[in-house]
Amino acid sequence: MNKISDQLFADFLTNKPLYSKIKAVESLTKYSSSAFIDHTDFKDKPFRFTCPEEKNEQTFKTDLPEHGYPRISVMIREKEDQLPYTFDSKTRKLDFKVHLHGICQSCKAKIDFLIRSTSDKEWDKREEGMTITLQKVGQFPAYEIGLNTTLKKYLSADDQASYKKALACLSISYGIGAYAYLRRVIENEIKRIIQDIAELDFDGVEFVRKAYENFKVDFQMSKLIDIVNKHLPASLKELGDNPVRLLYEQLSGGIHEFTDGQCMEKAQNIDILLNYVIKKINEEKYQLNDVRKAMQNLRKENG
Ligand SMILES: [Zn+2]
Known part of the structure; x- marks a missing residue:
């Protein structure tokens, strides 16, 4: 036995x-x-x-x-x-x-x-x-799939719900479902991810800022992505490939061309990549806030 x-x-x-x-x-x-x-x-x-x-x-x-x-x-x-x-x-x-x-x-x-x-x-x-x-x-009490604190803090309520559904699908190997829900999350969050990148401090950020302003007028995401592709903070550059672009590319093409197993694999990879990108942006954002506060305090003390 x-x-x-x-x-x-x-x-x-x-x-x-x-x-x-x-x-x-x-x-x-x-x-x-x-x-x-x-x-x-x-x-x-x-x-x-x-x-x-x-x-x-x-x-x-x-x-x-x-x-x-x-x-x-x-x-x-x-x-x-x-x-x-x-x-x-x-x-x-x-x-x-x-x-x-x-x-x-x-x-x-x-x-x-x-x-x-x-x-x-x-x-x-x-x-x-x-x-x-x-x-x-x-x-x-009912089984509940939990999001980690990074995702919980970052995602909108709607996207948290979609993300949880994606994780539920993943846990029972429903690849197509998981992939579809995560695509929805990317679709909603990619703008905010880029908006947050535009607020960071790095070489070339002024191009991202300008492109984001243009996007607010013409809504051309692919143009915006082209700029982000060239200018990224160091922490997101070290991968050798542009993770934001890669996330964006997941939105093109249909789901119908992939098998359940392929969708499963894609969903698992998107889960890892989204977590990474959001974590890095958060880290930089909070680090930046801390430094700004420290600088302000020093000015106050000196003034
Ligand atoms: Zn107890």
């Missing part, structure tokens, strides 16, 4: 959205309560989760509701061949749902999961080896 590690089970609880599946056990040939085929194996599993009371990440442990499960007598079967209570008497396949509490080890706050456990084979064919699959069918 091959079984997933506690760590993978923890990742399933913490990071996977509703209806995600995970292959939990392979080549199971006989009844084993440590194989997720009854409720006992779901107990005392540790995982990290944002505590709904304390609002920060804590260690949780799974537990079973006190009165929710049959006592041990139901689980003891008289004969090897007797169908375990978690198997469906019609299909003779494993199909049961377990209600799990997650208990915060710091403040005892409770969260809830409903996990469905199924087998690919009938009990009578277990000797060929069964595969047990777990699926998350319920979670409270």
Whole structure:
């Protein structure tokens, strides 16, 4: 029998959205309560989760509701061949749902999961080896995909929502969806990214500023991008390729020409690049603010 590690089970609880599946056990040939085929194996599993009371990440442990499960007598079967209570008497396949509490080890706050456990084979064919699959069918409070603080601070509310949807698509390998949502984010944010670049301090920034003023009149993004392509702050130049241009280029062409897998890869790369560009611009912006403040203070003190 091959079984997933506690760590993978923890990742399933913490990071996977509703209806995600995970292959939990392979080549199971006989009844084993440590194989997720009854409720006992779901107990005392540790995982990290944002505590709904304390609002920060804590260690949780799974537990079973006190009165929710049959006592041990139901689980003891008289004969090897007797169908375990978690198997469906019609299909003779494993199909049961377990209600799990997650208990915060710091403040005892409770969260809830409903996990469905199924087998690919009938009990009578277990000797060929069964595969047990777990699926998350319920979670409270609801699963929430979080943006990192950089994105949260920078993106507009609409784009934060689109970005979260993109991450949700990524987490279940819906490449086309993820790519489409991230394109929407680029489309909305690229202007602001360039506007912010125009407010930085670097060699050639005056060209970007002028181009941005022109853009506000003629709305020709490609002209603006051509200028930005030549003039960038050092931190964005060191890549050897222009990341702003590359982001902009993602908007041309349709989605239909790419497979789901290709879109998936593109979306993952855009995610990395957008994070990088926004982080660099933020760093420069705040650094600049700090220096400006320091200079102002020195002037005041001298004046
Ligand atoms: Zn807590």
